[in-house]
Amino acid sequence: MITSLQRRKRAALAVTSAGLVAALIAGCGGTTKGSDAASDSGGSGTEKTADPNAPIKEGLKIAFLPKEIDNPYENIVDKGGIAAVEELKGTGKEVGPSDASASSQVSYINTLVQQNQDAIVIAANDPNAVAPALKDAMDKGIAVVSYDSDAAVDARQVFVNQADSEDIGRSQIKMVSEQIGGKGKIAILSATPNATNQNTWIEYMKDELTKPEYKDIQLVKVAYGDDDDQKSFQETQALLKSIPDLKAIVSPTTVGISAAARYISSSPYKGKVVLTGLGTPNQMRQFVKDGTVKEFALWDPEQLGYLAGYAAAALASGQITGKEGEVLKAGELGERTIGKNGEIILGPPTVFNADNIDDYNF
Structure with missing residues (x-):
């Protein structure tokens, strides 16, 4: 900085x-x-x-x-x-x-x-x-x-x-794995289906999940919030309701992670479903302090x-x-x-x- x-x-x-x-x-x-x-x-x-x-x-x-x-x-x-x-x-x-x-x-x-x-x-x-x-x-x-x-x-x-695209993708799987104890179902809340950066990171995330240490983690869905706050909020809600045993959401988009945090923070899923990904400190500060999010990442x-x-x-x-x-x-x-x-x-x-x-x- x-x-x-x-x-x-x-x-x-x-x-x-x-x-x-x-x-x-x-x-x-x-x-x-x-x-x-x-x-x-x-x-x-x-x-x-x-x-x-x-x-x-x-x-x-x-x-x-x-x-x-x-x-x-x-x-x-x-x-x-x-x-x-x-x-x-x-x-x-x-x-x-x-x-x-x-x-x-x-x-x-x-x-x-x-x-x-x-x-x-x-x-x-x-x-x-x-x-x-x-x-x-x-x-x-x-x-x-x-x-x-x-x-x-x-x-x-x-x-x-x-940052290096491979490092970004792989590091997000490492973060979520640590937070869910290396096992469980996860979903990705991305931006738009055509976003170059999101798709590149997601490919590295999927590849990282093929490693033996992640054998008990299952990626069940990739959802798209189109970098729109309200749609990302709704997609978070849909993910949690359609996958009852979902352990975590990884959102490699600042719009997505903040919208997901807003939904989870006032829902029964708070403290039960992990949320991580890429966000800005000012967007995410309240959700870290209220326990909705443990950790996330971003560059300046x-x-x-x-x-x-x-x-x-x-x-x-x-x-x-x-x-x-x-x-x-x-x-x-x-x-x-x-x-x-x-x-x-x-x-x-x-x-x-x-x-x-x-x-x-x-």
Whole structure:
């Protein structure tokens, strides 16, 4: 955690419905970058060489596009990203749809292209649904960074991953196994069926369960709350009523785990059914203190956004191209080496429980 980053005054641009409509209308009159810009900024199909000594351009316009505009976790991520952009003397903003459907982000990408943004930073609802629009953005010289939930590899230049996907998936099985004594039925409450990050983690969770030490744990269902609070609440209720001997729910989504905790906390299942997964301390604090949840995990989402903001600025300035082995200079986070397929990893997640949750404020 970066205390100095948290102390800095941030002015995240929250988009209201009226402001969003105005932004979309204004975007229709914008111009797109020409073919020269595409060759300068690494559009798809253009081979580029990074110049690590190139200065970060001042006045960059960088837009952050979450899965949905009202997702509290991604609002925190984007807040950190906007802070990074402003630190680099650019302008950052957050725009996005009110729902997390597969194609809901496409119109926003098209508008950001029309607005002549220098970079788009996106958490993709569906890796393939957004790919054509993102490729068009790169062809027009706009740098594209994905974070949290990746887009198709050829539809972005860099993917900023919160932690190693395998570690995230396997660690959640280890956490739930410890809490249920290594035996019993478990269910997963995920986000959307097409969410890249969720599906990757779930595959590693399933693989982890094939190990001999988990032979007495049975994954009976994967449910989807679509990263919607009310639907996740209802899915939790349905899981517990349809599987009477369910021992635990693992929810690798901040929206899902908080909704599940809210339901369990005021139900007869409190203290009987384990809940763990990925959540923010501020969302989960009351449920840890009232005994609904023993422990859960997450990385610092503000740092994730900060790293993505620096990656976008470095791409737009020609410092990096997303090639494996390049080094990103990420301000207060130090340096990160770009891995295979343009992946940059923030770092391992933190496990939160009653002993340390009050040490964190995000």
